[in-house]
Every structure is written in C-alpha cells, then in structure tokens.
Amino acid sequence: MRVPVVELVGQPGETRELTRAVPPDAFGEDPWGPTITAVHGRVELALHLDSVVEGILVRGTIGYEIELACARCLTAKHEHVQCQVAELFVDPLKREEGEEDDPGYELLDDNTAIDLSTLARDSLLIDLPVRVLCSEDCLGLCERCGADRNVADCGHRPGQEPDPRWAKLTELDLPIE
Ligand SMILES: [Zn+2]
Ligand SMILES: [Zn+2]
Structure with a gap:
C-alpha cells in the first residue's frame, strides 16, 4: 500500500x-x-x-x-x-x-x-504466538481416526497399537501427494 x-x-x-x-x-x-x-x-x-x-x-x-x-x-x-x-x-x-x-x-x-x-x-x-491453540486444554485430533477429541471421544487413546487391519498399509510405499 x-x-x-x-x-x-x-x-x-x-x-x-x-x-x-x-x-x-x-x-x-x-x-x-x-x-x-x-x-x-x-x-x-x-x-x-x-x-x-x-x-x-x-x-x-x-x-x-x-x-x-x-x-x-x-x-x-x-x-x-x-x-x-x-x-x-x-x-x-x-x-x-x-x-x-x-x-x-x-x-x-x-x-x-x-x-x-x-x-x-x-x-x-x-x-503472533508461534503456536496458536483454541484453548490451553485443547485435546486435538485423534492420531488414528482424525476425530476432534474436543467434540467426541472416539475411544482411541494415544500410544495404542495401530489397528491390525491397517498395519499392512504402513508397509506400503505410497507416493506422497
Ligand atoms: Zn484446538
Ligand atoms: Zn480415534
């Protein structure tokens, strides 16, 4: 300007x-x-x-x-x-x-x-702060299913083993988009 x-x-x-x-x-x-x-x-x-x-x-x-x-x-x-x-x-x-x-x-x-x-x-x-949070105790998104943990408890807990049905996926070498 x-x-x-x-x-x-x-x-x-x-x-x-x-x-x-x-x-x-x-x-x-x-x-x-x-x-x-x-x-x-x-x-x-x-x-x-x-x-x-x-x-x-x-x-x-x-x-x-x-x-x-x-x-x-x-x-x-x-x-x-x-x-x-x-x-x-x-x-x-x-x-x-x-x-x-x-x-x-x-x-x-x-x-x-x-x-x-x-x-x-x-x-x-x-x-500006380097990291902005909606609130200090924001629970964030579930690492496994992507659910907003402030809104609903999807039942997953951080640190749990990944679902065995998806384990094969992590072995795939998918191209990063
Ligand atoms: Zn948040
Ligand atoms: Zn979840």
Whole structure:
C-alpha cells in the first residue's frame, strides 16, 4: 500500500496523520505468511507520519481481524490484534555503510512515497504466538481416526497399537501427494 509523502520529505518537523481502514489486499497478494488463515474485514491504520532528518518516521497502531488455525485441532480462531509500530523509512541513497538493507523501509520513487506493506505484515507476525491453540486444554485430533477429541471421544487413546487391519498399509510405499 503506497502512501505519497512528497510534502513531508525534507521538511523535518512536519507531521501528518494517516487514519484509514483499508481492505487487506491493499498490502499485496497473500502477504500474511502461513500462520494466518485469513485477514477479515478492514485493516485499521491509526498512524502518524513524522518528517525527520533521516526520512519519514511512521508510528502508531495497526488493527487486524485475523483468523488462525488451532495447532492441535485446526479449528478456526478469530482474534482482533492491535499492533504498535514505529519504523523509519529512509532515503536509500543516504543509508550509512554497514546499515542493514531493508527495501521494505525505504523511500520510493525519488523519495516521494512509502509502501506500508512490509510494515503491516511484519508488525502482525512479530506479535503472533508461534503456536496458536483454541484453548490451553485443547485435546486435538485423534492420531488414528482424525476425530476432534474436543467434540467426541472416539475411544482411541494415544500410544495404542495401530489397528491390525491397517498395519499392512504402513508397509506400503505410497507416493506422497
Ligand atoms: Zn484446538
Ligand atoms: Zn480415534
């Protein structure tokens, strides 16, 4: 999502508010990584764009309605996430030697625009837990029959011997799809 900043660049002290609700695809095609099943509704930006000597400082919050899958039972879980952001977008030509190159945080088009896509994606992923559970005591899916053990007790217990009727199957060398 590109934002023009032509009136801010080179004017340290100038500031502009960016308050907007935008559809998730404004940040590119599927930019949310494997943890997130979907981003619903609108992404809410409440940002300040401050002109500083080095470039444009973007601060504020970004709010998301996200859908995640439980790591154990795969049930969809909806969450509202509010992320704090503070990132400096710099002139790529003024970058000091040895500084880490991150094209996601550079001024674009002759220093007239910034792109918030990397910021939106990174701020969300940094705040996410590595493993999401629908509840702390989620029982997960049965390893043998796939039943959701939160919903019904299929009678299988972890660690049991596999059903002898299926034992032959494990010897087959099936192609992995
Ligand atoms: Zn679960
Ligand atoms: Zn089972």
